[in-house]
Amino acid sequence: MSGLTLEGVSKRFGSLTAVDNVTLNVPQGTFVCLLGPSGCGKTTLLRMIAGLEDPSGGRLLIDGADITGVATHQRDFGMVFQSLALFPHLNVGENIAYALRIRGIAKADQQRRVDELLALVHLPGHADRPVNKLSGGQRQRVAIARALAVSPKLFLLDEPLSALDAKLREAMQVELRQLQQKLGITTIVVTHDQREAMTMADLVVVMGEGHIRQAAPPVEIYRKPADSFVAGFIGSTNLLDLSRDSSGRAVVGGVVLPDVILPAGLDRARLSIRPEDVHLTAPTAGGLTGRVTFLRDLGGTIETFIEVAGTTVTAVSTPRERPDVTAGDSIGVTLPAEACVVLKQ
C-alpha cells in the first residue's frame, strides 16, 4: 500500500496517554490536516511520524515498509517546526542546503537546488541573506524550502503559520496548498485553526483527547460531523436536545420535526444544525418559536440569538431572509431536515 499507514499508534507519558491507539491511512499525495484543540495529541502524533518521539505501541509504515524503529535522520522526511527552527548561524542559502550538505552533495549541485527552491517559494536571490534579517513570511518560506530540499517522502508541518498575522496566514495557506498540489507530495499539517484545515486539506483528521474523532474530507466534516465534539470544533453549530415521543417521532422543545429520523434504539440524542441553516419566520402555530435575546448586525449578515427550548440558538442570515425583529420579540424558527445532523449524546 502506498502512502503512510498508522496502525494502532499510542504514546504514553507516564500516566498520561497523549495518543491512544490511532489508526489512519494517508494515501500518496494527500494533504492531511491534524486538527484539534491544544493537548489533543496532534503534535505528539506528528512528532512520532517524524521519529522525534518513540511510540509506546503500534506501527508506522511507509509504502508498506515498517519504519517504527528507524531513527529520525534516516527517515528522509521534511519538517517545518512551529518555531521554524532556522539555524541562526547560517544564512538563507546555507539553511536550505543543510540537508544536501549532510548528504555530501557537490557544492555546485547544492547551489543549483537552492536557487530552484528559492524560486519555488518566491524568494529568488535571497540566498546570501542572514535569516534574522527576514520578515515573518520570508522566514516561513525559507523553512518550507529547507524542508523540501531533498524531495522528502513526507512533508510534515507543525503549526507552521501560527506566528503570522491573520492576513499573511490566509495567503500562505493558499500558497502552501498550491505548492503541495504542484509537487504532489504527501503532506501532514498540524493545526488548531479549522479555517486553515478547511482551506488546505484533502483529508481533515479531527483529534480530541488522543483519539481520532473523525477523518474525512473538509465538507463532509462540516456537513456530517461524527459527534458533537467535531460539530462544535469545526465552525460554529447549534446543539439541541432531541427526544422521541410516544409515536416514535423526533421532538425538539415539544415540537415534532417530521422529517428528522431518530436512529432505532435511541430515545434521546442531540441535533446539530449550522447557524446559516436555521431559517427565521414570523411565529407560526405548531412551529418552533423562540424569543430574540440579541442581534449582531455585521452589515452583510445578521446573527440572531434566539432562546428556544431552554438553549440559545444562533441563526446567521442576510437581511432579506429574515423578519425584521428586535431583542425581546417572538420569532418562528424552522430547522430544515436536510441540514439537521443527529448525534449520539
Added chain:
Amino acid sequence: MTPAWIRNGYMVLIALFLAAPLVVVAGVSVNAKKTLLFPPEGFSLSWYAEIFTENEWRSALFASVGLAAFSAALAVTIAMPLAWFLWRRVAPWARVFQFLGIAPFLLPPVITALGFLSFWATAGFYGEPWTAVISHAIFFVTLPLVTLSLGFASIDRSLVEAAATMGADDRRVFRTVVIPLITPYLVSGYAFAFVLSLNEYIVSYMTVGFTLETLPIKIFNALRYGYTPTMASVSIFFVVIAAAVFGLVARYGDLPRLLGAWSSEDK
C-alpha cells in the same frame, strides 16, 4: 522617575570611586624617577618597558600568562562535556557535579587554597608548576560552567530536531549546529577564567608560592620591600588586559545575558 541630576550625579560618584585608585596608580606609573608621587613628576613609560625588559618581572609575566592560558583551557575542557551532558541527558545525579563545579567559587578562596595545599603536599607534588594549573582550573571551572550552561539553555532544542529531520546524526548535529552556537559562550567562559586566573593570588601562593612567582605574588612580595613604579605599571597593564578581554566578550557576545539578564538582543 528620579531627577536626572541625581541619577547622573550618583553614577558619576560611583565611577569616581571605582576609578580613583586606578587613576592614582596610572599617575604613579608614569613618574620619571623611581618615586611614589602623585601627581607624577615628569613623564616616562620606562616602567612599562621594565615589565618586559627586567628579568624578574618578565618571567613573572610569562608565568602568569602561561598559568592563566593553560588553566583556563583546562577549566573549559572540564566544563564543556559536563555542561553538554547536563543539557543533552536526563540525569539528575549529574547535578552533583554541577554543584561541585560551582562550590569552589562560592566558598572563601582561602579554603580552596588550603585544600590544594594539603592535597599537593600529601600527594608529594607540592611546588610543581603544573599543580597550579590544575588548581586554578578547578578553582575557576565555575565560570565556563556557568557561561556554557547559559549557552546551552539558549539553544532552541527544535534546531537539533530540525537538523535530525534533515538527515544529521548525533555527531553531525554536534558539529554543525551545537558547536557553532556554543562557541561564543565557550570563548566567554575561557576569557573569564583567563582574566581571573591572571589576577589570582592566594591559590597560586599556597600551591607554588615558593617555586613559581606569578605577577600578583611578585607584586605582593615587592610591596613588602617598598614601592617600585613597576608595580603600578603592571597593575595598569592588568586593568587594560581585563578591560580589553571583557570588551571583546561584549563585542562578540551578549554580555548582559551572560551576567544574568534575560536575552536582551531585541531590546
Added chain:
Amino acid sequence: MRREPARSLSDHLPVIFPALMLLVFFVIPFSIMIAVSFFQREQGGFYTTDFVFSNYERFLSAFFGGVLGFSLLLAASVAACCVALAFPFTYFLTCRTRRVQIAWLVGLLSVLSLSEVIIGFAWSTLFSRTAGISNLFVALGLMDQPTALLPGFGAVLTGMVYQALPYTILVLYPALVRLEPTLLEASRTLGASPLRGFFNIVIPALRNTIVATLIMVFVFALGSYLLPQILGRPQHWTLSVLITDQAIYQSNMPFAAAMAVFLVLISLALVGLTLLVGGRKDLTA
C-alpha cells in the same frame, strides 16, 4: 530534541572526565583538609595522623573569639555598605540604554577581576602621604599638609568595599534588570512620587534579592585575606589572614585546617540561607 537518560557506557563518556577531575581535585583535597583538621601537630611543621579535637578547642580562646568577631563585623559592614551603595546605582544602571549598560559592565568586570594585591597596592597609594588623596585636599585648601590615611580600619573598610562593590552590582544586576518597569509606572499613575515609588514598590518587590545579596557579599568579604594585611594593622586581621598565617608561616596545618573547616561551615550555612531566601539558581558573576 528529546533529553534521554544516559544508558550505555558511551552515553556516559562525556561526564567521566569532568567528574573525575572534580572528585580528585576538589572533593579529595577538601576531604584531606577536613582530615588534617583532626590531626596532631608536630614540631618542625609536620603533623601525624590522629583524631583529636585540640585544634578546634583553640577556638575557645579570647584571641580567636576576637578575630572571629572582628571578621564577622568587618564582613557585615562591607556587605551593608556595598548593598546600600550598589542598589540605587544598579537601579539607575538598568534604566540606561543597552550600550551604556555594556560599557559599565565591562568596567565593573575589569575592576572585579583585579587582583586583591593590586587593589591593596592602589589604595595604599591613594591613602599614602606622598601620592595620596590628602594632596588633593591640601591643594583645595581643606588640609594643611598631606597625611597618610593608613593603616587603619577606615582604610581596610574602604578597600574591601571597593573590592566587593562590583561584585554586589553584578549580583543585583539580573534581578533589577528583570524588574517589571510597569511596576513603577503603575505606582506613578496611582500618585506615588518617584522616591516613594522606589521605597514602597522597588525595594519591597526585591526584598528577598536584597537579603540574598547581603549574604553573598558577606561571604565574599569573609574571603578577603590580603587587604586587611596591606591596609590594616594586625588587629584588623581576619580569619582568612589567620588561616594563611598559620598554614604558611606558623606551619600549623592542623590548626589552619580546623579554622578553614569552621569558615566553610559559616559560609555554607550562609549560602544555604541565600538559596532558601532567594531561590536564585543562576549565580553568574
